[in-house]
Amino acid sequence: MGSMMHFPLQAPASARATVLVIDDQPLNIQTVYSMLSQQYEVLMATSGADGIAICQAQQPDIVLLDLVMPGMSGMAVAERLKQDQRTAAIPVIFITASTDPVEESACWEAGAVDFVSKPLNPMTLRHRMQVHLTLRRQAEALQRLAFLDGLTGIPNRRYFDQQADTALAVARRSGAPLTLMLGDVDFFKRYNDLYGHQAGDACLTQVATALQAGLRRPGDFVARYGGEEFAVLLPGLGRDDALRLAQHLCQQVRALQLPHAAGTAGGTVSLSLGVAVTDGNDSVNQLLARADAQLYRAKGAGRDCACVDAGPP
Numbered sequence: 001m002g003s004m005m006h007f008p009l010q011a012p013a014s015a016r017a018t019v020l021v022i023d024d025q026p027l028n029i030q031t032v033y034s035m036l037s038q039q040y041e042v043l044m045a046t047s048g049a050d051g052i053a054i055c056q057a058q059q060p061d062i063v064l065l066d067l068v069m070p071g072m073s074g075m076a077v078a079e080r081l082k083q084d085q086r087t088a089a090i091p092v093i094f095i096t097a098s099t100d101p102v103e104e105s106a107c108w109e110a111g112a113v114d115f116v117s118k119p120l121n122p123m124t125l126r127h128r129m130q131v132h133l134t135l136r137r138q139a140e141a142l143q144r145l146a147f148l149d150g151l152t153g154i155p156n157r158r159y160f161d162q163q164a165d166t167a168l169a170v171a172r173r174s175g176a177p178l179t180l181m182l183g184d185v186d187f188f189k190r191y192n193d194l195y196g197h198q199a200g201d202a203c204l205t206q207v208a209t210a211l212q213a214g215l216r217r218p219g220d221f222v223a224r225y226g227g228e229e230f231a232v233l234l235p236g237l238g239r240d241d242a243l244r245l246a247q248h249l250c251q252q253v254r255a256l257q258l259p260h261a262a263g264t265a266g267g268t269v270s271l272s273l274g275v276a277v278t279d280g281n282d283s284v285n286q287l288l289a290r291a292d293a294q295l296y297r298a299k300g301a302g303r304d305c306a307c308v309d310a311g312p313p
């Protein structure tokens, strides 16, 4: 299963945006290339199918799409891009020689954000693109604000709640297991009392980073669930693997070697984890309650350890 994230949680690294031009006429692509290549990375595709494949693999920032193409029409390409969650957020601008109002309406319905008329005016093309690139960046920045935890930089509870519903539905449909872990920093109140709230904040940030670094698969993520509590969602992970991973995550936190004089026996900051595995036939709240019960067991068993429940599968 691919990543469930619908938007980049990381801010874009490069300042230069990437535009994909889809047009069956290489000469037309050449024209657009000459207008844009100074400002943008330009990718090219001469068929709708190739264009869709490039969108899935390379995630361009924007698509310029020829309306009339043999085989798959521009309209069909736009519809396919909008239906696929991996490509739905990529803005599509149609390039068209058509002046037919019916066709124009169909472009909007296919999910286009705009269209520009042939023959192309380079200024108009560049301005339209800039407007939509800016809008996309702003929308993504807002989503990052809404879905990332301000202290630790990892996804927040709101993001977790949204993704958990989707992940449960996927587990139910696919029959693949889904694991939820709830992690809680041990004796964290004492940590704050001993080292101060600021050190506590820094500790939480390091724990979050260590947990994130311990995850490997694209659909996995860790969210800050509450104060010193973390939730980890792991699609496709069954009980045995889940327990192994949970023990590995406890180890990752120990390996930070953050001194905690009033903590567990090792004298460093440690984490307790409660693990619940489902076949999708739980609600989010039921799954959380099961993981929480295991977290309680782990605390009772001396902390710095993981407990997994006996539910399916």
Ligand SMILES: Nc1nc2c(ncn2[C@@H]2O[C@H](COP(=O)(O)OP(=O)(O)OP(=O)(O)O)[C@@H](O)[C@H]2O)c(=O)[nH]1
Pocket (backbone or CB within 6 Å): 151, 184, 185, 186, 187, 188, 189, 190, 192, 196, 197, 198, 199, 200, 201, 204, 226, 227, 228, 299, 303
């Ligand atoms: N520094 C800091 N502390 C926080 C934050 N959020 C919650 N806390 C503190 O985390 C502590 C949690 O304490 P408790 O729930 O009593 O649990 P604990 O001390 O970790 O003990 P056990 O869970 O039983 O191992 C509280 O003192 C909170 O004030 C935060 O964002 N920053």
